[in-house]
Amino acid sequence: MPKLLPATPESLAEASRILGEGGLVAFPTETVYGLGADATNDAAVARIFQAKGRPSFNPLIIHVPDLDAAKGLADFDDKAFKLAERFWPGPLTLVLPRRVDSPVSLLATAGLDSVAVRIPAHPVALDLLRAFKRPIAAPSANPSGRLSPTQAEHVSEGLGLAVQLVLDGGPCRVGVESTVLSLTGEKPCLLRPGGVSLEMLEKMLGRVERAAEGGPVQSPGQLESHYAPSARVRLNALQAGPCELLLGFGPTAPSDCLNLSPSGDLVEAASHLFAFLRKLDRPGVAAIAVMPIPDHKLGLAINDRLRRAAAGRS
């Protein structure tokens, strides 16, 4: 079982140290416990997906302690400022355009041009964010497909040693995840109902659209079009053809190509995936030829992402 500690100056310092070294720390928020990693560290974010055992990459919520920190990650318009003023700290996540100079890992935002941000209303979460001084990416701290944890013990039972430290802040007050509201389209759009009710949002915004199944909005599973680079993606390639660039994997890849992981490590490969696809997606490149990646563990999520990209352009 992982270490479970109440929040004290000492345990917060230890949590910051673990995060700074790229490790995982679970912490309480007012909604559910989060599985946190340094949001600016691709490898640390890859460990979140590994620990949760998700077969695909979902963009993660980035937690910050105050509005200034949030403004460093995303572009705020008047509506975003008003919502932040009214509901933060609290169970509302805003999906906003990602700042061009955002330090957030591309894996944490699944390669999207938007970023989901929130200031949690829990003293332990805020203390940790202030102590760490960097944004923390955190999905709910449960294995994929299981119930979200609302007590520290749920986290240690579910994730075991995949998490190094669990900060115990008692039971979560809200108990359901934050509301996710996208402000990247023409009109605000509810992507996930949660701790702030639709009625409360509508009081401020007027009618709020809800992400419809199959609609144009970017909720999970509907992200396909956003996932695709402009170049074609060719899977299971052993070498690059004319006008193609090779994205390598493992020790057999040619030494002059970008290699997701020369040693064949799937966590390392995941950490580089979105950044490397962007690098290779240049004008004049007809296709990105990707070497085979084993279809197990994080390889499942990597291949899921690559298949979507390949399907988008064939």
Ligand code: TXA
């Ligand atoms: O209450 C919560 O929100 C908890 C605590 C720990 O803060 N966190 C949480 O994170 O529930 P997660 O990763 O389980 O849920 C993130 C949600 C997903 O529905 C995801 O698709 C959406 O936010 N999301 C994140 N970034 C997005 C983006 N750029 N565009 C659209 N949706 C996004």
Ligand code: MG
């Ligand atoms: Mg979750």
